[in-house]
Amino acid sequence: xxxxxxxxxxxxxxxxxxxxxxxxxxxxxxxxxxxxxxxxxxxxxxxxxxxxxxxxxxxxxxxxxxxxxxxxxxxxxxxxxxxxxxxxxxxxxxxxxxxxxxxxxxxxxxxxxxxxxxxxxxxxxxxxxxxxxxxxxxxxxxxxxxxxxxxxxxxxxxxxxxxxxxxxxxxxxxxxxxxxxxxxxxxxxxxxxxxxxxxxxxxxxxxxxxxxxxxxxxxxxxxxxxxxxxxxxxxxxxxxxxxxxxx
Amino acid sequence: xxxxxxxxxxxxxxxxxxxxxxxxxxxxxxxxxxxxxxxxxxxxxxxxxxxxxxxxxxxxxxxxxxxxxxxxxxxxxxxxxxxxxxxxxxxxxxxxxxxxxxxxxxxxxxxxxxxxxxxxxxxxxxxxxxxxxxxxxxxxxxxxxxxxxxxxxxxxxxxxxxxxxxxxxxxxxxxxxxxxxxxxxxxxxxxxxxxxxxxxxxxxxxxxxxxxxxxxxxxxxxxxxxxxxxxxxxxxxxxxxxxxxxxxxxxxxxxxxxxxx
Numbered sequence: 001x002x003x004x005x006x007x008x009x010x011x012x013x014x015x016x017x018x019x020x021x022x023x024x025x026x027x028x029x030x031x032x033x034x035x036x037x038x039x040x041x042x043x044x045x046x047x048x049x050x051x052x053x054x055x056x057x058x059x060x061x062x063x064x065x066x067x068x069x070x071x072x073x074x075x076x077x078x079x080x081x082x083x084x085x086x087x088x089x090x091x092x093x094x095x096x097x098x099x100x101x102x103x104x105x106x107x108x109x110x111x112x113x114x115x116x117x118x119x120x121x122x123x124x125x126x127x128x129x130x131x132x133x134x135x136x137x138x139x140x141x142x143x144x145x146x147x148x149x150x151x152x153x154x155x156x157x158x159x160x161x162x163x164x165x166x167x168x169x170x171x172x173x174x175x176x177x178x179x180x181x182x183x184x185x186x187x188x189x190x191x192x193x194x195x196x197x198x199x200x201x202x203x204x205x206x207x208x209x210x211x212x213x214x215x216x217x218x219x220x221x222x223x224x225x226x227x228x229x230x231x232x233x234x235x236x237x238x239x240x241x242x243x244x245x246x247x
Numbered sequence: 248x249x250x251x252x253x254x255x256x257x258x259x260x261x262x263x264x265x266x267x268x269x270x271x272x273x274x275x276x277x278x279x280x281x282x283x284x285x286x287x288x289x290x291x292x293x294x295x296x297x298x299x300x301x302x303x304x305x306x307x308x309x310x311x312x313x314x315x316x317x318x319x320x321x322x323x324x325x326x327x328x329x330x331x332x333x334x335x336x337x338x339x340x341x342x343x344x345x346x347x348x349x350x351x352x353x354x355x356x357x358x359x360x361x362x363x364x365x366x367x368x369x370x371x372x373x374x375x376x377x378x379x380x381x382x383x384x385x386x387x388x389x390x391x392x393x394x395x396x397x398x399x400x401x402x403x404x405x406x407x408x409x410x411x412x413x414x415x416x417x418x419x420x421x422x423x424x425x426x427x428x429x430x431x432x433x434x435x436x437x438x439x440x441x442x443x444x445x446x447x448x449x450x451x452x453x454x455x456x457x458x459x460x461x462x463x464x465x466x467x468x469x470x471x472x473x474x475x476x477x478x479x480x481x482x483x484x485x486x487x488x489x490x491x492x493x494x495x496x497x498x499x500x501x502x503x504x505x506x507x508x
Contacts, residue, residue: 149303150329150335150396152323153323153328154328154397155349155353156352169338245382246382
């Protein structure tokens with residue numbers, strides 16, 4: 001209990017400072033509206049429906065981009081590790097993409113996939129792909145040879161071994177890679193919605209900011225942060241469940 | 248009539264991803280009779296494990312031939328079950344699921360394979376641990392699961408790659424007795440790789456001593472005397488065999504050390 005208090009104390013303190021600083025005039029209330037004003041604005045956005053419609057729109061794009069990134073990433077990474085020919089063909093492409101900041105691709109994706117959901121999904125996909133590919137590749141390469149041989153010796157075909165031994169053997173690394181991808185997906189979601197479009201939480205934040213409704217804008221920022229935080233917590237829970245056998 | 252296993256002039260070159268190729272095995276010829284327990288004894292790096300992996304079909308035979316019942320082997324097969332030093336259990340599967348895996352691959356019907364898995368759990372004294380994951384087991388228990396998993400598909404030939412090398416001395420000698428007991432109940436052809444002289448003499452009917460790299464069969468020693476349990480460990484005959492083999496291995500171990508220096 002006291003540990004919990006210790007952990008929550010800085011957050012409470014931050015909230016109090018946030019409330020007081022603009023009120024006593026240390027900070028211009030236009031630049032940082034008091035916490036209570038932000039909370040009120042958040043409530044208005046919630047009952048007005050703006051938060052829900054834009055939130056759902058964002059989460060759908062996120063799910064598509066991240067989901068595609070995970071599926072394609074695992075397949076690419078595992079196949080690269082398993083078939084030297086695939087490795088030779090795909091790995092130069094991956095290596096050249098690696099150092100590129102993925103947000104630089106957003107304008108390209110807009111050019112190719114338009115102003116709607118397509119360019120957002122594509123941007124998120126591009127950002128999520130590499131961490132998943134790399135972790136799947138390393139995970140699959142790290143599966144012990146004797147595990148693969150054991151399965152072959154027990155009568156499994158090579159294809160079966162790929163799905164029944166290599167993929168589960170790589171799972172701890174794959175799941176760590178997906179966690180990185182999850183964090184990256186939120187960055188790309190919000191930044192791609194900032195740029196263009198007429199829906200989504202990123203759009204809502206930039207629209208409110210442009211209109212000078214700063215308390216509501218902060219409410220939008222807090223919402224995205226909270227969704228990101230809880231998505232990560234939920235993912236950790238799933239991950240520990242799935243990797244229970246490791247203890 | 249060709250029975251058992253025959254290695255014929257097997258040569259193998261190990262090609263590391265970087266660096267020069269190394270001749271690992273140089274013309275190994277050896278015959279193992281059906282239901283015979285043969286130990287391959289040699290210093291580390293002599294290629295004894297490589298020989299076992301070639302027999303398992305995990306590495307392709309490039310020069311020479313390996314035959315099982317007169318047929319040249321081509322790839323791994325459930326007729327040759329293998330047990331590794333590092334256990335090689337599927338860590339995401341429970342004890343029962345590990346043992347079931349091979350039975351599923353062999354297409355054994357569900358009811359039958361559940362029954363057989365339970366039999367093998369009991370054979371290796373792991374009743375009560377069916378739903379444990381390997382990470383929850385001790386080294387000796389893990390190796391017993393691995394042995395059960397391999398035996399469950401009823402291979403004719405059992406390949407063992409220093410299976411007790413990672414265990415402490417007490418566990419190891421208990422495992423020796425268990426293995427002999429299992430083999431008495433259901434005899435199999437066994438090829439057992441080890442660098443432990445006493446282990447080889449205690450378990451095997453014949454011990455093939457291998458030379459330092461490139462590995463060859465240096466001498467084959469008959470060690471099939473009355474194996475009536477751990478009592479033989481104190482007999483003069485046992486001591487004599489151990490001493491004789493130790494002299495052979497010692498010379499090769501010194502050579503192997505000089506190679507690596």
